[in-house]
Amino acid sequence: MPAPNAWVLTEGHAGMESQAVGLAEALGLTPEPRRLRARLPWDWLPGRLWPVPLMGVTTEQGPLAPPWPGVAISCGNVSAPVCAALRRRGVKAVHVQHPKMDPAAFDAVVAAVHDGITGPNVIVTRNALHRATxxxxxxxxxxxxxxxxxxxxxxxxxxxxxxxxxxxxxxxxxxxxxxxxxxxxxxxxxxxxxxxxxxxxxxxxxxxxxxxxxxxxxxxxxxxxxxxxxxxxxxxxxxxxxxxxxxxxxxxxxxxxxxxxxxxxxxxxxxxxxxxxxxxxxxxxFDGRLETWPVTPLDDTPAAAAEVKRRLGL
Structure with missing residues (x-):
């Protein structure tokens, strides 16, 4: 059976998209990128102040419209309120990084420790999520x-x-x-x-x-x-x-x-x-010379995905 789909909501920045896609893949989902572009006059305001976020953006595929996905994973300030709006329509919503809005608007938030955010539904990692499995x-x-x-x-x-x-x-x-x-x-x-x-x-x-x-x-x-x-x-x-x-x-x-x-x-x-x-x-x-020392791979993506899966009941 094909993996269930998940919308990946970003502004198209490679670093943000790779984090959200990495989480989707670790969850066993098929990521479907939706690269958001804020419309005028919506882009004059921070996304968290948009009264109807789904009307404030468009994508390469056109406006966001049903059928909605089972899961939405967002990364970035524009995508956060859009993801939260999808949650109000029954979509399971996860945001990656600090959403710059109330974390309670999502089913889960995955943020690195240097993002400086905590809360009951916040999953803290040491490094950013990624696809380098x-x-x-x-x-x-x-x-x-x-x-x-x-x-x-x-x-x-x-x-x-x-x-x-x-x-x-x-x-x-x-x-x-x-x-x-x-x-x-x-x-x-x-x-x-x-x-x-x-x-x-x-x-x-x-x-x-x-x-x-x-x-x-x-x-x-x-x-x-x-x-x-x-x-x-x-x-x-x-x-x-x-x-x-x-x-x-x-x-x-x-x-x-x-x-x-x-x-x-x-x-x-x-x-x-x-x-x-x-x-x-x-x-x-880096000081201009090659050195060697014992290292262990650092990767919090699997543990974060396991906790997201538990919280979302996937």
Whole structure:
């Protein structure tokens, strides 16, 4: 029998969608993304103040309309009131991250400890939810290990984010990042594979390529199959930029050492998350050298999904 469907409600940001999809998959549901866009004049107000949230948004499929799903999983400020509105129509509703509204409007809220929210129906995790399950990584390892066979070992995967409201990764910063990675290649004789994200600017990608490709590094050109899960599964170490809790959470779900690459900027919430990972010995700050130490994968997604399933009676 096919798995029951679940609407995944986000604004289309990759990090948010991956968290909600990861939860849906862990619940044994089939995720159906609904990427929300607020309509005028609704987007002038915070979503929690919308009088009729379902009328305030549209999607790539058109307006939200019946038949409603059995479960809705939201992530993001726009999606939260929409998910709560679906609950009032009999849909089981779960929000991921801090909803910026009363958690009692949902059947369950799953939030990381650095989100700073508690309550009777709040499930607190150490890291963000994600899709980097042991089964997915094992399949990726079998598929991608031969594709990486030509690269020197130890192989270091570099997961690159981009400029957002808290951190900066432009051409100048990209050149600095490239220089630090080049130093590791030259001193520690590592192989390097860099995978940018949709948020990585062209100037930053160009700076990375200009410095690292002549040294033998490979950089994904954003064409064809994404090597992301293959790198999580096959690398001997991972370097990840500090701008994305989602990418850092996926990296620490691997079984290899993880280094956090600092960017100019500041976020109290993300800073607390990184400090926790450092205290627990799961990550270290990247200082331009490869180190090794014993690690254990950190992944709270299965436990969170089990608790959501219990509360929703799935």
């Amino acid at each position: 042991p089964e997915r990584l094992a399949a990726a390892r079998a598929e991608w290990m031969p594709r990486f066979a030509h690269l020197p070992r130890p192989l270091v995967a570099v997961l690159v984010g981009g400029t957002n409201g808290r951190f900066r990764l432009d051409g100048e910063v990209g050149a600095d990042v490239a220089e630090r990675l080049a130093g590791m290649m030259e001193r520690d004789k590592v192989g390097l594979y860099v995978t940018p994200s949709r948020r990585t600017g062209e100037d930053a990608k160009r700076a990375l390529a200009d410095r690292l490709v002549p040294l033998g590094a490979e950089i994904w050109d954003m064409q064809g199959e994404n090597p992301y899960f293959g790198l999580l599964a096959c690398a001997d170490a991972i370097v990840v930029t500090c701008d994305s809790v989602s990418m850092m959470s996926e990296a620490v779900a691997s079984s290899v050492p993880v280094f956090i690459l600092d960017l100019p900027g500041k976020s109290r919430r993300i800073g607390e998350f990184i400090d926790m990972l450092v205290r627990d010995g799961r990550v270290r700050r």
